[in-house]
Amino acid sequence: MLVPRYGYPAQFDDVDGLTRSITDLMLSGDHILGKPVEQFEHAFADYCGARHAVGLNSGTDALILALHALGVGPGDEVVTVANTFHSTVLAIARVGATPVLVDCTGTDYMMDVDLLEAAVTPRTRAVVAVHMFGEVLDMDRITAFTGKHGLALVEDCAQAVGARRGGRPVGTFGDIGCFSFHPSKNLAAAGDSGAAVTGDPALAERLRRLRGLGQQGQNDHVELGYSSRMDSVQALVLSHKLPRLDGWNRSRRALAERYTAALAGSAVTVPPASDAHVFHMFQTVVPERDRTLAALREAGVDAVVRYPVPIPRQPAFAPYAFDADAFPHADFLAHNALCLPLRPDMDDDDIDLVAGTLRSITG
CATH class of the missing domain: 3.90.1150.10 (Aspartate Aminotransferase, domain 1)
Known part of the structure; x- marks a missing residue:
């Protein structure tokens, strides 16, 4: 291709240093949720202006765990946009809730906020707001809407890492912001990876518990969770690129x-x-x-x-x-x-x- 979609070599200006870090990591055995993950979580939380960041297996898992952590489940409805990637709606279905869709606009192709009111029923529990293509939704209107109806708000920031509205980073307007670090994204891992950010310490703690098989401590499984832990190699790659x-x-x-x-x-x-x-x-x-x-x-x-x-x-x-x-x-x-x-x-x-x-x- 004369003009390819991806240019991975340009993303590594010190690949030798990164390679040495990965080699040291491989020899240390600190492969999953180790020190590199903790360091990236702190750096990413600071970057997003969030109190907590939780490293996960993928952006899809971030959405699923976010809805689960918020208590969304069978009998609930969750409103999102029809023009989105499969994972947004898959996450709603995966927690047993019913997805309710609204159309995008015919101008910027983002969620049509004017259609939200008609989508709400007594069963509506949450809205998943999707920042499509790297653009940012009108979060002032959306937070006013969810506040008015007492709904949880999850931000799907998979395509918009680093975007800000009024100086405020995406992912910090709602209860939980969900990010993908798939190799196609603006901040790309060397494989699948994701994160969720939140300002609520209780939600952060539940997200950490859910990602680790529902464990409160070693072999102390207090709820049914997931295996969705960021591995340390991805954390090293992401920490290299984040600045x-x-x-x-x-x-x-x-x-x-x-x-x-x-x-x-x-x-x-x-x-x-x-x-x-x-x-x-x-x-x-x-x-x-x-x-x-x-x-x-x-x-x-x-x-x-x-x-x-x-x-x-x-x-x-x-x-x-x-x-x-x-x-x-x-x-x-x-x-x-x-x-x-x-x-x-x-x-x-x-x-x-x-x-x-x-x-x-x-x-």
């Missing part, structure tokens, strides 16, 4: 601005972006999406379609009998949106090449 995250996010924003300018006046639609956006993805709407995608890839541009099957149309969620036609904006994106490569190590020539190729393809 670089803000710089990478600034680069992403600058490159996104150049994309937007280069595509202005073309047949390509670029959604509006707030100053908070950290551009995990550069989402566009293009004519003849599938043909355009094939032509881009043929030209060496590693574009990709995210979420080609909206949540209401996924077979795994058939038992919930969603009205699949009730989410027209999510459907529209599934058929018309694609993501252009955006990495912090790209330069202006890369952006101009991709944008020029796309303009040529779309006429």
Whole structure:
């Protein structure tokens, strides 16, 4: 690929030092929830402006454990957005609750907050607010809404690590913020990994207990938990990268601005972006999406379609009998949106090449 989606070598400016740390760790045997994990948890909590961070196996597990820790379960309903990754809704189902979906908007493609009120029933227990693509939801409205109805609030920050609204980091507006460090993310582990942050010490303690098989102490299992512990190698990788995250996010924003300018006046639609956006993805709407995608890839541009099957149309969620036609904006994106490569190590020539190729393809 002339312009690939990922550029992992650029994420390691001292790979020899990191390799030595990993070698020492392997020899020490401190492999799971060891000192490197504790150090990363403290550093990540400080970075997020949260009192507590709990290292976990994945972003998916972060969502599941967050809902479990908040007491969400069978008989409860949880409201979230139809335009999201499978894991957001899977987590709701996994704790035995019923997912209730609202559509995204037709402008920025984020959760349509205006639709939340109609989604609430006497069984509603929580809202999962998803910061899609690296953009930040209007958390003032959402926290006012959840406060009014007495609902728990979980933030799905898998795509928005480092984003801030009004100077406040995502993940700290609700009861628990959930992060993914999948290798595709802005802060990427060398495998699966995730974390949950909270300002509530009781919730933090329950999250730690749940991640370790429900143990209060060695072999003292006080509840049914999970095996969802961050391993120390991932913590070393994440600690190596965390100080670089803000710089990478600034680069992403600058490159996104150049994309937007280069595509202005073309047949390509670029959604509006707030100053908070950290551009995990550069989402566009293009004519003849599938043909355009094939032509881009043929030209060496590693574009990709995210979420080609909206949540209401996924077979795994058939038992919930969603009205699949009730989410027209999510459907529209599934058929018309694609993501252009955006990495912090790209330069202006890369952006101009991709944008020029796309303009040529779309006429």
